[in-house]
Amino acid sequence: MSGVVSPATERPSVLIVEDQADVADSMALFLEVVCHCDVTVARDGEAGIQAALDGSPDAVVCDIGLPKKDGYQVASAISTMPRKPLLIAVTGYGSDAARDRARKVGFDHYLVKPADPEEVESLIRTHCSHT
Numbered sequence: 146m147s148g149v150v151s152p153a154t155e156r157p158s159v160l161i162v163e164d165q166a167d168v169a170d171s172m173a174l175f176l177e178v179v180c181h182c183d184v185t186v187a188r189d190g191e192a193g194i195q196a197a198l199d200g201s202p203d204a205v206v207c208d209i210g211l212p213k214k215d216g217y218q219v220a221s222a223i224s225t226m227p228r229k230p231l232l233i234a235v236t237g238y239g240s241d242a243a244r245d246r247a248r249k250v251g252f253d254h255y256l257v258k259p260a261d262p263e264e265v266e267s268l269i270r271t272h273c274s275h276t
Contacts, residue, residue: 156181156182157270158184158202159176159185159203159206160202161186161206164210168208169188173186175262176266179266189213189214201228204233205220207232209237209238209247210238217247220232233256233269234247234256235257235258236258
């Protein structure tokens with residue numbers, strides 16, 4: 146984890162890259178209302194990369210099985226940003242091979258769906274408080 150994160154007095158900025166509307170919307174609502182994060186949602190990998198480049202979020206919560214560009218491609222692109230955000234994979238792929246590949250492309254954490262939103266919040270808060 147590298148780079149400068151929003152000061153502790155600011156709301157953490159989170160990008161959710163998820164094509165399933167119910168999953169994206171429920172995670173966004175939790176992070177906005179309960180956790181007081183500023184949340185942006187992208188519905189495919191290309192839009193996710195562009196949103197990360199445009200917004201420089203503190204954290205990215207990203208599915209692996211996405212249209213246009215998969216989550217591995219998203220993480221690879223975002224990992225090259227000057228200020229790399231925390232990258233959290235939240236996916237239905239639970240194999241060791243998928244986990245290993247995710248680590249290699251830059252994901253910091255790997256959660257299998259259904260992910261506990263409080264665990265996602267904890268990872269984001271820990272990241273923002275230590276950088």
